[in-house]
Amino acid sequence: MTLPDVYSAEPIPESARPEIDRLLQTGDLFRYTAPEDAPVALLEAEYAALLGSKYALAVSSCSAALFLSLKALGLPRDSKVLIPGFTFAAVPSSVIHADLLPVLCEVSDNYRIDIADFEAKLDEVQAVIISHMRGHTSDMDAIMALCDARNIPVVEDAAHSLGTTWHGRNIGTIGKIGCFSFQSYKLVNAGEGGILVTDDADLIARMVIMSGAYEHNWQKHKGPTGDNTTELADAFSRWQNKLPLYNLRLGNLSAAIIRPQLGEVARRVRDGRANHDYVAGQLNQSQWVQVPDKLAPEERAPDSIQFNLVDMDDDKIEAFQRAAQARGIKVQVFGASQDNARAFWNWQFIPNLPELPQTRAMLMKACDVRLPARLKTPDLDAISETLLAAVNDVMAPSSVA
Numbered sequence: 001m002t003l004p005d006v007y008s009a010e011p012i013p014e015s016a017r018p019e020i021d022r023l024l025q026t027g028d029l030f031r032y033t034a035p036e037d038a039p040v041a042l043l044e045a046e047y048a049a050l051l052g053s054k055y056a057l058a059v060s061s062c063s064a065a066l067f068l069s070l071k072a073l074g075l076p077r078d079s080k081v082l083i084p085g086f087t088f089a090a091v092p093s094s095v096i097h098a099d100l101l102p103v104l105c106e107v108s109d110n111y112r113i114d115i116a117d118f119e120a121k122l123d124e125v126q127a128v129i130i131s132h133m134r135g136h137t138s139d140m141d142a143i144m145a146l147c148d149a150r151n152i153p154v155v156e157d158a159a160h161s162l163g164t165t166w167h168g169r170n171i172g173t174i175g176k177i178g179c180f181s182f183q184s185y186k187l188v189n190a191g192e193g194g195i196l197v198t199d200d201a202d203l204i205a206r207m208v209i210m211s212g213a214y215e216h217n218w219q220k221h222k223g224p225t226g227d228n229t230t231e232l233a234d235a236f237s238r239w240q241n242k243l244p245l246y247n248l249r250l251g252n253l254s255a256a257i258i259r260p261q262l263g264e265v266a267r268r269v270r271d272g273r274a275n276h277d278y279v280a281g282q283l284n285q286s287q288w289v290q291v292p293d294k295l296a297p298e299e300r301a302p303d304s305i306q307f308n309l310v311d312m313d314d315d316k317i318e319a320f321q322r323a324a325q326a327r328g329i330k331v332q333v334f335g336a337s338q339d340n341a342r343a344f345w346n347w348q349f350i351p352n353l354p355e356l357p358q359t360r361a362m363l364m365k366a367c368d369v370r371l372p373a374r375l376k377t378p379d380l381d382a383i384s385e386t387l388l389a390a391v392n393d394v395m396a397p398s399s400v401a
Contacts, residue, residue: 003328003386004379006370009189010268013260020256029252031058032217039255041220044195046262051170051178053197054224055204055232058250059211062159062181062194066094066129068248069155069177069196072206075100079126084113084138085359086334087131089341091157092350095129102350106358110292111306111366113138114358119146131157132164132171133342134306134368137298140166140174155179159194162187163269163301172197177207182254185370187268187303188261190254205235212247216240269301272373275380276302279371282384283307288395289388303372309333309365309391316394317365323390329383331390335363 019039023029031040040058048056059065070081077099083091086107095102103125106117111133122128128147130138147154154175158164161171162180172178177200180186182193198204201223208221218236280291283305291307294300309317317333324331334342343363344356369383 001382001386003382004375006372006375006383009184010264010372010374012189012257013264016257016260019259020253023253023256031249031252031255032213032220036220038220039252039259040250041222043250043255043259045222045224046259047195048197048224050262050265051173051197053173053178054199055201056195056197057204057207057211057221058193058195058255059248060194060250061192061248062157062179062183063090063094064211064248065179065194065196066091066155066157067097068207068210068246069179070095070098070100070127071210072177072203073127073153075126080124082118082121082125082128084131084133085344085356086111086342086363087133087157088159089347091129091131092347096349100127104344104354104356106356107362108358109308109362111136111362112295113143115139115142118143122146122150122152125152128152128154129157130154130175132161134304135160135164135300135302136292136306137161137164137166137171137295137300139295141297144174159183159186161301163265165299167297176200177203182258185303187265187272187301188258190257193250193254193258195250201231202235202238205232205239206243209236209239209243210246212245212249214245268303268373272303272371273300275371275373275375276300276305278377278380279305279384280307282381283387286388286391288312288391303370305369305371307367308362309367312365312395314364319394320390323393324387327386327390329369329386329390331387332368333364334366334368335360
């Protein structure tokens with residue numbers, strides 16, 4: 001059986017080539033060189049329109065977007081920020097970078113925030129980051145109701161969630177600020193890079209200046225056509241020379257690589273969702289594998305699949321990983337991989353790192369396999385059959401011929 005390469009990205013659309021060639025010929029790589037309509041500025045306008053937001057700011061990474069979001073909220077030093085116990089280490093790192101303190105809440109077996117634990121910890125925090133980890137959306141209705149009642153701002157870490165919707169609304173547009181990634185394993189690939197969206201003129205002005213719009217380069221940032229430009233100009237003027245510059249800008253070459261991919265997002269979302277659901281249906285036929293269902297208001301845009309191993313102790317889970325590897329598929333068990341940056345106990349830079357027993361138990365049996373949108377049905381069958389055979393190697397060896 002031939003297994004597909006699940007790590008290589010899709011080719012960059014050929015339509016990117018003329019602009020890339022122009023930039024190589026001119027050396028016009030800095031976003032503020034052109035008086036207007038630089039590739040980064042055009043990307044921001046197009047991305048805001050794609051998401052249905054007023055403003056977008058392209059930056060060097062999603063981590064940079066999270067950091068700027070927290071700084072723009074103007075929280076006092078050592079304020080507490082509630083985050084899920086299941087996320088990537090960059091999320092608590094951005095909190096620390098912003099001179100704030102992460103507070104971790106439990107995550108359930110379906111990879112989503114445990115709302116009871118979230119609510120219990122909410123009164124001690126001044127802000128919230130919701131990580132839609134691996135594209136799994138937590139209950140945003142409950143989260144926003146709880147936070148709005150306390151006037152607590154919500155930042156969405158939507159690194160994995162471009163194209164995901166909640167009640168038809170784009171993830172990343174529900175909180176005050178939404179942050180996205182253009183790292184190579186995300187839906188849109190620039191190698192590195194990030195972008196944030198918001199409808200708040202004052203917040204975008206603060207973030208633009210802090211991102212590195214020195215002197216009056218903020219004048220090259222515009223709102224949507226027909227927007228109240230006076231509101232935006234007033235906000236920029238209000239913060240001129242009053243904020244530090246962190247220089248977290250995106251360059252024009254990255255923007256030229258990203259822009260042609262925006263037209264591919266709908267196809268990648270459609271195909272990624274179909275691929276995920278097809279493989280999930282195959283895996284759920286095994287009594288030893290469970291792919292959690294999506295929440296009812298959620299339409300996902302997955303490029304990987306996560307599943308829980310059922311009735312396996314640690315030895316059997318390790319044996320399953322070895323069996324899958326021997327058959328040609330590397331399966332990451334979040335909690336069983338040494339130094340995994342998604343296992344909260346490895347975030348030892350957090351002061352007084354708490355224990356989260358529910359999240360730990362989930363991470364010790366939760367598996368992760370990449371499933372790019374470009375895969376075809378024979379590829380999906382090969383992956384499903386290989387994973388199920390590896391499970392049977394461990395749990396029902398007599399049934400394997």
